[in-house]
Each structure stands twice: as structure tokens, then as C-alpha cells.
Amino acid sequence: MPQTSRALGDISDSLKAPFLPHVNPDAISYEQVHTGVCVHIPGSAKMLFGDELVFYWGVNSSSTPILLKHVNSNSVVRVLCVSYHFIGCVQYGLVDLYVEVYRDQHLIGTSPALVVTVNRNSPVTPRQRQRKRNMIRRYAKKPDKNRF
Template identity: 60%
Template sequence: MSEDDSKTPPPDERPKEDAADVVEEPTAAYAERKPAVAAIPPSDISDTLKPPQLPHVNPDAITQEQVFAGIVIHIPGSVKLCEGDVIIFYWGRNASQTQVYHRVGANSIVREMCLSYHFMAEPQYGLVDLYYEIHRENQLIGTSPALRVTVNYSPPLTPKQRQRKRWISRRFPDN
């Protein structure tokens, strides 16, 4: 055995030059708990919402020609609407969505749209409910009162019906 080998300590006794001393501190009790966050859901604003409006249209007698030509619908504002709220408007089973980009007043119009049955997936006739929902942070916070409209379906006229209509209009010229 050489002189150098005797001075070399065995591998278990060698000091570790690269490793720092590890100090384990006890964990604090508050670190284990999750911070208490008040997850308060947004309040319900349904009481401040007004039903959709149909200017220049009688909601009790909407003709087939009117719905195919397009009907203007106004969604009124609310003082509780905030920037970033999402409005989902329903015409029966058809839905349309938009976002509020600025604060609005109670007497303002948030959205004005023109709906036509040419562009709807499911045209409906008879009684149809019109309403909208307000969503904030992916939570429903309000539903407007429904406006119930009647969309009349007028079937195509046969030649006999056209002829009868002409006879009636000749007999009663005031009609």
C-alpha cells in the first residue's frame, strides 16, 4: 500500500464539497391551509331588466312576410349591467350572443338587432317567447321578463284561393 492510499479516507467518510448543509424548518400551520377567498357569486339583477322591445311591430300579429324581411329588436339597458357582461338573446329556441363593451344607463338601448327567418336555424310560428339572459364571469346573473309574440304562418295560396279572394274584393270594394 502506498503512502497516499493510507491518507485517503474511505468513500463514506469523505466530505461532500458540492452539497450545502440542509436545514429543515418546521412548516407553519397557516401555510398548510388554503387562503380564505370570499367566493361571492354576482347578485341577481333580474329585477332591473326590462323585456325586449319590438319598435314598429305589433307583437300580437307578426306576419310571415315581416319575419322573413327582418324584425328590429331592442334590448334595453340596466344600471346594473357592467362592462364584460355577456347578453344571450333568445327568439324561441334560437340564441344570439354579444358582450357589453361599456357601462350603460337605465334608459339606453344595449343592443339593436335585425332578425330574419332566412338566417335562423329553427323558424317558429305561433306563440314565441323573446327574452335575454345576462352572464357575468360564466355565471347567470339575470333573466329578463319574456315578451310573447305571435308569428302568423300564411300557407301558400292555391289558384282557387286567389280567385276567391278576387271575387270577394270585387263584391266588397272597401276591403
């Protein structure tokens, strides 16, 4: 992680972690992460127009400038839709989501990380398990009585 420039002032204390408004971060399903998960990047009163945001989903990153003239702690400065169909390195298990803020190409702040759990397989309910057993039994090959 690059060193924060002291001359520009560290704004890390004013940054909030990214959040997922419609998803439980402790159990992101295989289907959700392949369909797309919306990530909101909250603003900070210390962010300025033109600051560069670098968002990290594990080792994957995406950058964009802040284009809002007025940013405060209630602002959402960026909304991303992350889909495993379109990212380079697919990660399962615990994944860190965080944002770095750059001003004049100097790191001035890093948000706290939101740790999410991305499941490789969708959880199976008892009902789904029973249905699978029934299907296997129903379509299992029965021994041929006409064989020797």
C-alpha cells in the first residue's frame, strides 16, 4: 500500500467502508456474484472534485475521478456493479472491499475494509437436498431382470 502524503493531509479518518445495500456481506451467493453485486462508495466532506477513487474487490481494482462538485458524509460518490463474469481474478471466501483516494497522484486516504464472504457454491436447503435424493432414486438405473 503506498504511503499517504502528509503534505496533502490524510483523510482516512473521514472515510467509511464501502457498503452493499441489497446483499448480506456475510453470505454472498455464487448466483449473486455472477449476476452482479451493487457496491456503494460513501463520500466524505474531505473529498474534492477531481480526486481519484481506486476501489478494490480483493486484488481487482477500478478507478474513477470524483465528478461531484459537493461531497459530504451522506453522499454516495460511486455505485459499482461487480460481476464475476467481467473481472480478472475471481475470489471466493473472505474478500476485502476498500477504497483509496488520490489527489494529484498522491494517496491521501484509505477507507476501512468491508470483509465479505463469497460462497463458491450456493447453500443447499434440506428441501433441496431431499429433492435431489428423490430425483436420484427415481432415475437411477434399475437392474435388468432378463440378464443372466
